[in-house]
Amino acid sequence: MSGLAPLDNAARQPLLDEDFLARVERLSLLSRATLTGRIRGTRRSRRRGFSTEFADHRDYVPGDDLRYLDWNIFGRLDRLFIKLFEEEEDLTVCLLLDRSLSMDTGSPNKFRYARQVAAALAYIALGTDDRVGVYPFDGSMGAPFKPVRGRRNALRLIRWLADLEPGSGTNLVESLTSFASATPGRGVVILISDLLDPAGYTDALRVIAGRKADVHLIHVLSPQELDPTVAGDVRLLDLEDGGAVEVSINPRILATYRRTVEEFREGVRQACSRFSITPILTSTELPFDTLVLDYLRSRRIIG
Amino acid sequence: MTWLAPSMAWFGLLAPLVLLFWFLKIKRREIPISSTLLWSRVIEDKRVNSPLQRLRRSLVLLLQLLVITCAVLALMEPERRGEEVFGRVHILLLDTSASMGVEEGGRTRFERARELALERVEAIGSNERGVVITFDHGARAVSPVTADRAVLARALRSLRPGVGRTRIGPAIELAVSIADQQREAVGVVLSDGRFEAWDGEGIPLPLDFVSVGREAANSGITALSARAELGVEGVLRVFAEVRNPGPDPAPGTLALRLGDSPVRVSRNDGIPPGERWSHSFELSTPSGTTPEARVLEVAWTPEGADALAADDAAWIVVEPPPVLRVWKVGPPNFVLEDALAVLPSTRLETLDAEAARERLEGDAEELPDVIVWDRVSPDALPEGPSHLLLGALPPGVWEPEPERMTAPPVITWDREHPLNRFVSYSSLDGEIPEGWVLPDRPGSESLLDTRGGGLIRTFRAARSRGIVVGFDPVRTRWPLRTSFPFFLQGAVTFLGRSAEATEGVRPGERIVFDGVEGVEEYRVTEPDGVISIVPATADGGFRSAELGKLGPYIIEWEDPDRRSEQGEPLRRKRIVPVSLLSLEESAIRPASVIDIAGTAVEERGSGGVISRRSFWPLLLALGVTLLMGEWFLYHRR
Numbered sequence: 001m002s003g004l005a006p007l008d009n010a011a012r013q014p015l016l017d018e019d020f021l022a023r024v025e026r027l028s029l030l031s032r033a034t035l036t037g038r039i040r041g042t043r044r045s046r047r048r049g050f051s052t053e054f055a056d057h058r059d060y061v062p063g064d065d066l067r068y069l070d071w072n073i074f075g076r077l078d079r080l081f082i083k084l085f086e087e088e089e090d091l092t093v094c095l096l097l098d099r100s101l102s103m104d105t106g107s108p109n110k111f112r113y114a115r116q117v118a119a120a121l122a123y124i125a126l127g128t129d130d131r132v133g134v135y136p137f138d139g140s141m142g143a144p145f146k147p148v149r150g151r152r153n154a155l156r157l158i159r160w161l162a163d164l165e166p167g168s169g170t171n172l173v174e175s176l177t178s179f180a181s182a183t184p185g186r187g188v189v190i191l192i193s194d195l196l197d198p199a200g201y202t203d204a205l206r207v208i209a210g211r212k213a214d215v216h217l218i219h220v221l222s223p224q225e226l227d228p229t230v231a232g233d234v235r236l237l238d239l240e241d242g243g244a245v246e247v248s249i250n251p252r253i254l255a256t257y258r259r260t261v262e263e264f265r266e267g268v269r270q271a272c273s274r275f276s277i278t279p280i281l282t283s284t285e286l287p288f289d290t291l292v293l294d295y296l297r298s299r300r301i302i303g
Numbered sequence: 304m305t306w307l308a309p310s311m312a313w314f315g316l317l318a319p320l321v322l323l324f325w326f327l328k329i330k331r332r333e334i335p336i337s338s339t340l341l342w343s344r345v346i347e348d349k350r351v352n353s354p355l356q357r358l359r360r361s362l363v364l365l366l367q368l369l370v371i372t373c374a375v376l377a378l379m380e381p382e383r384r385g386e387e388v389f390g391r392v393h394i395l396l397l398d399t400s401a402s403m404g405v406e407e408g409g410r411t412r413f414e415r416a417r418e419l420a421l422e423r424v425e426a427i428g429s430n431e432r433g434v435v436i437t438f439d440h441g442a443r444a445v446s447p448v449t450a451d452r453a454v455l456a457r458a459l460r461s462l463r464p465g466v467g468r469t470r471i472g473p474a475i476e477l478a479v480s481i482a483d484q485q486r487e488a489v490g491v492v493l494s495d496g497r498f499e500a501w502d503g504e505g506i507p508l509p510l511d512f513v514s515v516g517r518e519a520a521n522s523g524i525t526a527l528s529a530r531a532e533l534g535v536e537g538v539l540r541v542f543a544e545v546r547n548p549g550p551d552p553a554p555g556t557l558a559l560r561l562g563d564s565p566v567r568v569s570r571n572d573g574i575p576p577g578e579r580w581s582h583s584f585e586l587s588t589p590s591g592t593t594p595e596a597r598v599l600e601v602a603w604t605p606e607g608a609d610a611l612a613a614d615d616a617a618w619i620v621v622e623p624p625p626v627l628r629v630w631k632v633g634p635p636n637f638v639l640e641d642a643l644a645v646l647p648s649t650r651l652e653t654l655d656a657e658a659a660r661e662r663l664e665g666d667a668e669e670l671p672d673v674i675v676w677d678r679v680s681p682d683a684l685p686e687g688p689s690h691l692l693l694g695a696l697p698p699g700v701w702e703p704e705p706e707r708m709t710a711p712p713v714i715t716w717d718r719e720h721p722l723n724r725f726v727s728y729s730s731l732d733g734e735i736p737e738g739w740v741l742p743d744r745p746g747s748e749s750l751l752d753t754r755g756g757g758l759i760r761t762f763r764a765a766r767s768r769g770i771v772v773g774f775d776p777v778r779t780r781w782p783l784r785t786s787f788p789f790f791l792q793g794a795v796t797f798l799g800r801s802a803e804a805t806e807g808v809r810p811g812e813r814i815v816f817d818g819v820e821g822v823e824e825y826r827v828t829e830p831d832g833v834i835s836i837v838p839a840t841a842d843g844g845f846r847s848a849e850l851g852k853l854g855p856y857i858i859e860w861e862d863p864d865r866r867s868e869q870g871e872p873l874r875r876k877r878i879v880p881v882s883l884l885s886l887e888e889s890a891i892r893p894a895s896v897i898d899i900a901g902t903a904v905e906e907r908g909s910g911g912v913i914s915r916r917s918f919w920p921l922l923l924a925l926g927v928t929l930l931m932g933e934w935f936l937y938h939r940r
Contacts, residue, residue, distance in 0.1 A: 102337035110337075144679045152911045196338035225337060238339040247332060247346055248361060257345045264341060 015112075015119045015162050020289050023248055024120060027302050028128040029188060036266070057081040072205045091130040091247070092147060092187030095122060096179060100138040101239045102196045104166035104223020108284040114192040114220055115161045116288040121190060122161075124292075124302055126154045132182075134160070137175035138167030141182075169240040170197040172204035184213040194225075195268060198241070202271050209275030216278045216301055219268055223285040226261055228254065310377035317371050366933035373926030377919040391698035392435040392448055392485040394478045394508070395420050395455075398494030399462060400439040400469035401810065402888045404571040404859035405495075405516060405610040412516040412893075414463035416493040419513055423491060424455045428817045434481055435459055438809025439467030439473030441849060448481060466613050466853050467811030468885040474826045475899060492904070496894025497887050503900040514906040516893040522546065522553035522574060523614025523889040524603050527579075527882060529621060539621060548573035548890035558583045562598070563688040589621050597621040598878055612890045618807060618855050618880030626650055627799040630661040630688075633677030638782045639693070642791050643675065649795065656681075672799040678775060689798035691771030695778055696739060700764045700771075705739045711753040711774070720750055722770075722793040726786045731779060738774030746779070759771050770794050807880035809847050814856065814879045818843035821863035830854025830881070855880045 018135050048153055057070060060080035061273040073081045095118045118134060123131045126149070131146035134157065172195065189208055195201040208215050231254075236245045247253065265281050272279035280299060296302050336342070360673045368646075397420055403413040413428075413546040420435070427433045433455045446458035471492070480486035491511040526544035553575030559567040568583040589597040603615045627649045631640055633656065643651050652671070654662065655691045656679045662669065663933040670687045680695040690697060696704065713732035716723055728751050740756035743749065750756030750770070758773045781787050808814060818825075827835050830852045840846055842903040845858060858877045865873035883889075895906040 011830050105335075105337040107773055110338055171904055194337065198338075222337070225341070230334060231331065234334050236342055237335045239337060243339055244333075245342045247342060247347060252535055253345065257341065260341050260344050262343075 001197055014067045015116045015158055016123065019233070020120065021123060023289075024124050025127065027124045027297075029121065029125045029130060029302050040103075041100065051188070057083060062103075086184055089256045092184065093125040093130050093132045094179070094183060094187060094213075095132065095134045096176065096189060096191040096193070097134055097136045097161075098138070098170070098191075098193030098195075099142065099164060099167045099170055100170040100196075101166055102170060102194055103220070105239065106224050106284055108222070110194060110220050110222050110284055111166050112237075113288055114218075115164060115283040117192055117218060117220075117291060118190075119158045119161050120288065121302070122157050123151075123154050125188075126151045126157070131187075132157065135179050135183075136164055136167070137172075137179070139169045139171045139174070141175045141178040142167065160213045169199060171199065172197045172201055173199060173207065176204045176207045180207050180211060185213060187213050189213045189215045190218065191215070194218060194220050201268065205271050205275050205277060209277055215276070216276075217268070217280065218291075219265070219279060219281045221265075221281075221283055223283055226258075226285075228257065306379045306381055308378060308380045311375060311380075314375045314378055315371070316744045317375070318368055321367050321371060323922070349889060362932055363936050366929050366936065370926050370929045370933060373922045373929060377922035377926065385414045391422065391428075391431045392482065392488040392491040393427050393431060394436060394494045395423060395433060395459075396436045396438060396442075396471075396474045396478060396490060396494070397441070397459070397462065398469060398492070398498075399437045399465045399467075399497070400494075400888060401458055401464075401466045401613040401883055401885070402464070402469065402495055402497045402891050403515075404613060405519060405521070405891050407517060407519065407610075411461075411464060412495055415425060416513075416515045417459050417462060419515065420459050420493050421456055422760060423493075424452050424459065427452055427455075427836060427854045428935055431520055434472055436477055436481075437462060438469070438471065438477075439465045440470055440473075441467075442470075442474035442477045444477060444481070448485070453703065458780045465810065465851055467849075467851070467884065468888055469494070470501075471498045471897070471899065472501040472744060473499055473752060475503060479508065492899075494897070494899065495891065496906070497890060497892075497895045497896070499887060499902055500898035502525075503901070505900045510899060510904050512904040512906050514893050514895055516891065518550065518892040519610040520549040520551055520553065520608040521610040521614070521889060521891045522549060522555065522603065522605050523609075523883070524601060524617045525579070525614070525884055525886045525889055527601055527617040527619055527884060529599065529619050539586055539617070541584040541586065541599060541601070542581065543583070543617070544579055545571070545574060545603050546579045546886055547576060548886070548892065550576050551607065552576060553605055553607060554723060555603055555607075555611075557582055558602045558604065559586070559845055560600040560602060561586075562595070570801050595857070595878065598880065610891055611852060611889065614883045614885070616853065617882035617884055619882075620807065620855065620878045620880055627673060627795060628652070628671040629795060630654055630659060630662075630674045631677060631764055632674055633693075636677050636777060638677070638777060639677055642782065642788050643795075645788065646792050646795055673795050677797075684764055684767045684769070686766040689704070690767060691772075691794050691798060692939070693768060693772045694774060694778075695771075696773075697762060697764060697769060700762050701739075701741065701744065705741050705756065705773070706800060706804075707737055708740045708755075709734055709737050709752065711738045711740065714754060715750045715753045715756070717749065720748065722790070722797045723750055724793065725789040726793065729785075730784060731781055734779040735774045736778055739771075741771060741773050768798070771796065807855075807882055808850060809885070810853060810881055810883060812881075813849055814845065814847040814858065816845050816877070818845055818860070819862055819864055824860070824861050826859040826860075829856040830856065837850070850881045851881060853881055882933070 057073065058081065060069060060082050068083050070081045070083045073079065097114055097118050099111060103114060122132045122134065127147055131147040131149045134145035136142040136144070145157055148157065150211050172193070189211065191208065205217070231249050233248045237242070237245065268281065269279050278299065278301065280295065282295070286295070292302070397416055399413060403416065405412050405413065424433055432448050432450045433446055433452070434448040435458045436444050436453055438849050445462065446455050449455065476699040478490050479780055482490070489506045489511070490508050491513060493513045493515065496512070498515050502736055523547060524543055525543065525546045529539055529541045541559060543557060545557060552575055554571060554573040554709045556568060556570045558565045571580050579593065589599070597620055599619045599621060601619070603786045605615070609615065629643060629649050629655045631643055631651060640653055641651070660672070660681070663681070667687060670685070672688060674688050674690050675690040676690060676695050678694040680692060680698055682698060684690060684697055684699070710733070716728050727776055735758070738753070738758050740753060740758045741758065741760045744762070746763030749759070750761065751757060751759040759770065761770050762768065776782055776787065792857060806820050818839055820843045822839045824839055825837045825845050827837050827847065829835070847856070848857065856879045858879065860875055861872040862875045866874050896903050900909055
């Protein structure tokens with residue numbers, strides 16, 4: 001395992017290239033639930049409104065807009081009914097981006113990978129007139145990229161992501177609690193993180209799962225974390241808290257580590273299942289465009 | 304298992320040091336990682352952080368500790384050897400006789416025996432001691448009883464093989480005398496086993512026998528003598544015996560040399576294996592005026608292989624036949640007088656006691672060489688002549704007078720004494736009606752033993768010496784037997800020194816003869832020309848060191864009683880040849896069993912020597928191998 005990956009040329013490349021942008025042009029972010037937005041958008045909402053898609057009727061009450069009276073029903077039944085339509089609303093997509101120091105490791109680099117995924121999802125969401133905000137966090141919630149709508153903001157958002165620097169240590173609970181209290185409850189929340197917090201991730205997931213939002217987790221680990229190749233007598237230094245672990249690594253220890261990693265990821269899956277969070281466990285070894293175009297589509301997160 | 308350097312065990316403290324270094328973690332790579340969260344769980348789960356677990360899993364550390372262990376053990380020089388007994392003394396008896404000079408495979412038996420002795424010395428335990436005894440004709444300790452193996456090894460390396468005959472008896476006696484003073488002792492005889500059986504009274508120490516040598520062809524001269532031809536004036540007959548103890552016939556040439564020129568040569572087409580060839584040469588008695596001109600050398604030149612050269616030559620010195628003057632004093636005794644009358648080179652006078660007394664008081668120049676006292680004895684032994692007393696006692700020699708025994712039995716007699724060489728006394732047993740039982744006394748040797756003493760003894764008194772026959776021979780049938788004239792001739796020859804030829808002595812023996820009062824020193828020229836000065840004994844006699852060379856020794860001295868015409872002391876000379884003449888030495892086939900005091904001691908061979916096997920090279924090799932393994936593993940990781 002090599003801890004800090006050298007800054008390769010890929011780090012200097014744009015987060016998204018033209019070819020990728022062209023391929024996601026027609027994609028949109030899917031939500032399992034019909035959501036409520038602030039303005040009418042292109043997304044169907046559970047809320048009945050007055051758009052063009054008929055949904056139902058209800059009794060007329062004084063004050064209703066007379067333009068939506070169904071005169072045909074009045075003619076046959078002699079009762080006033082108001083036509084109800086499914087209101088098309090916009091969707092708020094919150095991208096929670098882990099920028100802790102632990103993310104700035106691995107080859108390919110996890111932080112860049114996470115920013116690429118965030119940029120791709122943001123681009124897709126902005127393309128469907130959804131509102132997209134990006135909320136970076138490490139030990140606490142950082143300054144967000146406030147929700148914007150329209151593809152015209154895509155470039156600005158991507159550039160913002162490209163300029164985003166890694167922070168310090170991780171405190172998932174504090175950061176996500178802070179996010180939950182500051183943002184409206186509905187929409188789509190996508191958490192991109194390695195969840196490597198000594199305090200654990202369960203409480204943090206519970207916090208964001210308590211919202212009426214469609215929550216997704218993209219759990220990112222590097223190949224070096226999943227299958228380390230280091231051996232011998234080593235002193236492992238924790239980038240975030242400076243702690244050290246001395247271990248004499250041999251094949252049996254490595255096997256134990258791999259089993260521990262699997263248990264960790266299985267724990268993430270089970271927690272997500274408990275909190276109705278969609279888990280996407282990936283490795284930076286999987287190209288991010290493959291993740292977005294194939295993996296997320298197959299999981300019906302985008303379509 | 305023995306540790307030659309146990310103090311090196313202190314180096315074992317390196318092991319804890321390595322462990323300390325290990326725990327100090329001198330060399331540990333630092334690797335930054337995203338989070339130690341998962342690794343901490345691994346360590347917690349596997350408890351790998353515990354020192355014992357880490358040690359258990361560290362093959363490199365294990366190899367390092369093994370390397371140190373091997374190195375420390377190698378430094379301690381472990382050895383496996385025979386059982387060590389505290390205080391035991393190893394008595395090494397090394398044969399240096401002539402037969403040990405046989406060369407086999409580029410080195411002599413002696414060198415091989417010495418090598419085995421050195422191995423034995425190296426095997427002596429740290430709590431044991433050793434001593435080196437060499438033996439041939441005699442025995443001597445060449446080192447002290449010491450625990451210092453270097454001293455023993457140095458003593459062994461300084462030894463050279465000799466040319467003497469082998470007698471194990473003195474060596475065993477010396478070993479026993481040393482063993483008696485020790486808490487525990489063990490002896491080992493390193494020899495080819497060619498020596499006479501020793502009939503001592505048992506040996507109170509365990510004895511090993513390490514046989515050296517292998518069978519080889521050899522033939523040599525084992526006997527040599529010369530006698531004047533009876534009845535033929537001026538003719539000498541030289542008898543030589545050549546033996547072939549080897550496995551093959553031995554052809555060769557026997558040559559008789561006088562001075563440097565061969566005078567007689569005879570060839571044998573092949574002495575059969577195990578057989579002897581007796582040959583005699585007849586020649587005119589050498590008439591040279593100097594002793595050197597009367598030295599005869601007999602040389603055997605084998606045509607085939609011959610392992611031992613020391614037995615291929617022997618020497619003899621022909622003495623000018625002196626005419627001994629003999630008085631027979633006593634009552635008429637025709638038997639005795641006839642027997643004395645036929646002795647060669649003697650001039651006999653028969654006197655009664657009174658006439659003898661008168662003659663003895665006369666001119667000293669007229670005194671005889673030997674006086675035979677027949678049943679009479681003088682008032683005092685006259686100085687000058689030697690005396691043979693038959694049925695009479697010398698005055699003043701045995702005080703008080705020895706007891707007389709009726710019908711004394713014949714127990715035994717000294718067969719080695721030259722006087723008894725051709726005499727058997729067995730028929731005298733039961734024939735002697737009465738006789739004196741002569742007790743031992745200084746300067747006296749018993750020639751014939753009865754119960755409690757001797758019946759015939761030699762004696763020394765003042766400036767005279769003689770032989771006493773403690774019974775009257777005429778009262779027995781001895782004079783009718785052939786042994787009587789032989790005894791008389793032997794006695795007169797012994798007392799009068801009238802040998803016709805000096806066969807000399809054997810290697811390892813000493814030359815001893817009476818001298819003349821006033822002689823201070825003797826000049827000895829050894830066979831190889833080395834000259835030494837030997838001080839005379841207190842009475843002017845000569846006593847050499849043990850003889851270690853083959854050939855004629857020339858002893859010269861100035862006689863203070865005789866003067867030349869110029870008034871100078873007369874210079875006298877005597878030649879004594881030293882010849883091997885030993886069947887035991889010529890039979891070089893090594894023995895596998897030796898007889899020590901009636902006990903058969905079997906050969907243990909070189910394998911019987913306590914083995915000493917060092918393990919440090921093995922441990923060192925193992926340590927190096929482990930080090931390489933450790934190096935490989937370290938770099939692989």
